[in-house]
Amino acid sequence: MPGGNREIDTIRALFHDLREPLAAIMLLSASPKGDVDGKLHAISEQAQWLAQLVDSSLDDAANDWLQWVGANDIAECVAARARSTTTASITVSAQGEGWVWARPVALSRALGCLVDNAVRAAGPDGHVVVAVADRGTTMHVTVQDDGPGLGRIGHRTSLGLTTVRAMVAACNGAFRLAAGEGGGAVAEIALPTSSTHRAVS
Template sequence: MRPARSQRRLALRHAARVAAVATVLLGVLGVAAVAGLDLVVHDRLTDQVRVAVLDALHDVRSAEAAPGVAPAAPVEGLGRGDDEDGEPLALWLVDRAGTVQATSPGAPPLPRAARDLAGGVQEVGIDGAAWLVGSVRVDGGRVVAGESLTESQHIFGTLVLGEAVVLPVLLLASFAAAFAIGARAAVPVEAARQRQLDFTADASHELRTPLTVIEAETALALRGLPPGDPAREALERVRAEGVRLRRIVEDLLWLARLDTAPPGAPAEPVDLVALAEAATGRFQPVAAERNQVLELAAGEETAWLSASPDQLDRLLGVLLDNACRYAGPGGRVRVVVQAGSGRVALRVEDSGPGIPEASRARLFDRFHRAIEDGSGHGLGLAIADAVVQATGGRWTVGRSSLGGASFEVTWRQR
């Protein structure tokens, strides 16, 4: 069984991954919520200034309508003082020629671009700051009212700065909390998973000896029985089932070794073309026995990747064995190796019946067979998938141009 320290380290690695994913999701949601809040606050602050400008223009109309009021009186008599909340309101009286005739106390010079506003409240630059400015016609010209956005922008900037400081701290605290919870929960889960893997490996290993004895004893018994003897037929079936059971045990043991292998197992540069040539050569007699055409198509570019040669060879063996089995007598099997755009691809396709759509979801499940043809034991594709996952590959399963199934794996070229 794997040492407790190794189990603990693997559990902590899983907990860190879960905590990182949870923190990223929380961060995305947090940023979206903060952005929405900032938008609402910004609009609210701007609306407050806009309402103040519109109220001032309304007061100007009311004062200008009073009898006996001089044209400049509304301007000189209005405007919010510095002791009130927010920026002071500024008013300007502009005549028909566009000349400023009067201003409220403390109002900065009004730029010419702000003297001919077409109505409504608009944002303009005055004295190096952003202002909201509106105007209303009065007898003899126009009154322009405006308020600086400096105070609103300062409040909004303080809010954003606070969010930028607090949000990372909250995310860091969330990661720490999620990691602590995940680490505590992952240890018993990882221990149970490891016990299951160890049981599979130990059981498979222990079964090899009695299976070897059964095969040897049936072989000896068959030597002393003449052809046609009923006992011989029974022993032949026992031997065939023993061989099949031995293959299942070997596959289970191989899967257990791969499952319990430490992450980042040693890898080396592998020429996928050479590996595919060797595997295709091994299966040529199998294809010839079934009157099948087995061909290899490889591009001129090198197809190197970093992986375990034994694992890739096992992957090729599984895919070729499946393809030859399902292609049927007189069928075709094609192995394609391609390299380009920084990736290496291996594709094995056949002219068989293909994979039913309903079976694709469970295609790589252990002991699941896509087509119940009476052969195989449902571990081949599970082994292939374990190899693909261990080597960082990616599956593409579909229909081949030959009419049957197509299994393609791509890796990043290294």
């Protein structure tokens, strides 16, 4: 049944998105090193993100409405979550104020999937760059890694990319994945910077 298949896909996509914050919480709680207050704060942030994901899925994204969102802030939050589970270098660069018309949870999920893929591709000693650039009517958020490149790794799962495409589409944006000029891969999300692109709810 089509409805049943769609529900299973939604659940699988949610499980896929839950992996990173759960892994971060387990690592933070198991490590005897580091500042206790700092670790508790990081665990609290991860738990809040888990709650947002679950609520969004249970409500069928009803509360994740199109609004003005700070892409720079979302990029920083996604990078911070990813840093909790990897030794790879993750840097964020921003050009412009970063305001886009999007669904905040959907955009966070999409970017989280891309950063997760990039980290896996880059490896523990690799580098990932998340860049937010204002190009007039659109804001471009790119994730680039220095891994072996497209077709040479098995980490970019179809489920993850399916989630990305669905979440970006929910924000009235566009998505593309291409080989990097110097190796690795570049994933790009283009989002409208005007509310005139708002979809009918």
